[in-house]
Amino acid sequence: MTAHEALLRADDLEVEYRSRGRKSFTALKGVSLDIRPGETLGLVGESGSGKTTIGRAILGLVPVTSGTITFDGRDITRIAPAERRGLARDIQVVFQDPYTSLNPSMTVADILAEPLLVQGWTRKDAYARIRDLLDRVHLPADADRRLPREFSGGQRQRIAIARAIALNPRLIICDEPVSALDLTTQARVLDLLIEIQESTGVAYLFVSHDLGVIRHISHRVTVLYRGEIVEEGEVDQVTARPSHPYTQRLFMSAPVADVAQQRKRREERRLLAAGREN
Numbered sequence: 213m214t215a216h217e218a219l220l221r222a223d224d225l226e227v228e229y230r231s232r233g234r235k236s237f238t239a240l241k242g243v244s245l246d247i248r249p250g251e252t253l254g255l256v257g258e259s260g261s262g263k264t265t266i267g268r269a270i271l272g273l274v275p276v277t278s279g280t281i282t283f284d285g286r287d288i289t290r291i292a293p294a295e296r297r298g299l300a301r302d303i304q305v306v307f308q309d310p311y312t313s314l315n316p317s318m319t320v321a322d323i324l325a326e327p328l329l330v331q332g333w334t335r336k337d338a339y340a341r342i343r344d345l346l347d348r349v350h351l352p353a354d355a356d357r358r359l360p361r362e363f364s365g366g367q368r369q370r371i372a373i374a375r376a377i378a379l380n381p382r383l384i385i386c387d388e389p390v391s392a393l394d395l396t397t398q399a400r401v402l403d404l405l406i407e408i409q410e411s412t413g414v415a416y417l418f419v420s421h422d423l424g425v426i427r428h429i430s431h432r433v434t435v436l437y438r439g440e441i442v443e444e445g446e447v448d449q450v451t452a453r454p455s456h457p458y459t460q461r462l463f464m465s466a467p468v469a470d471v472a473q474q475r476k477r478r479e480e481r482r483l484l485a486a487g488r489e490n
């Protein structure tokens with residue numbers, strides 16, 4: 213694949229954590245991946261394999277020791293903070309824990325207005341946009357006056373998703389966004405993410421240790437093991453016929469999903485995305 217086809221591309225990425233008085237720890241070694249516009253790349257691996265570190269490197273939250281990160285053809289590996297703020301329009305994030313990712317003392321309206329006001333929106337425009345955002349994540353319009361603690365975990369994740377899509381980003385890093393939710397709520401939030409992708413063409417880097425979840429939402433999958441990518445490919449191929457022993461072990465315990473139905477659904481999403489580009 214040529215460079216301009218990828219929305220985001222990591223090349224030979226290395227990240228080292230250094231702390232005083234301790235030996236440095238190489239969390240990522242030679243990691244390369246690409247995410248195409250409108251697709252979901254599932255990033256799977258056991259706890260401690262470096263999944264969150266990849267997301268943090270893309271967001272500029274950890275220093276990259278070597279290698280490059282390119283977004284839309286532009287090298288963003290070490291851009292200045294001011295440029296990083298500009299990039300926030302295009303790259304957003306949804307974290308795992310809906311109980312700590314939202315400021316408890318801010319109303320939902322203020323939480324959702326913040327990214328818009330930072331980018332220079334007027335209050336009037338921002339509040340109109342908030343009504344639209346609440347509707348898009350299927351929360352009632354009067355949610356805006358309430359505080360995060362008045363909502364369930366699933367509803368809070370909807371608020372976090374609304375905040376992430378406020379500026380129409382092209383990529384959202386989803387770091388275990390449903391892992392803290394019960395199964396029924398997980399499915400609803402995943403379906404919401406899929407619905408948003410279908411209507412906006414946003415791409416996801418979707419981090420999870422749960423293969424059922426990865427199968428449900430991903431077009432392609434990358435498998436991380438101790439800071440290195442050991443397998444990468446179309447979701448059906450990697451989940452049905454994993455070639456690396458680590459992936460085989462990882463996938464053996466996962467429940468079997470309705471593969472045919474999921475394939476059909478992904479194909480429909482692909483056609484939708486292609487139609488939008490024309």
Ligand SMILES: Nc1ncnc2c1ncn2[C@@H]1O[C@H](COP(=O)(O)OP(=O)(O)O)[C@@H](O)[C@H]1O
Binds near residue numbers: 263
């Ligand atoms: N700030 C840090 N300082 C030192 N080591 C860290 C830091 N953050 C993460 N690590 C280590 O890096 C490895 C990868 O962590 P992480 O990216 O959080 O993995 P995952 O998200 O796959 O569970 C782990 O061994 C973790 O202990």
Ligand SMILES: [Mg+2]
Binds near residue numbers: 264265
């Ligand atoms: Mg993590």
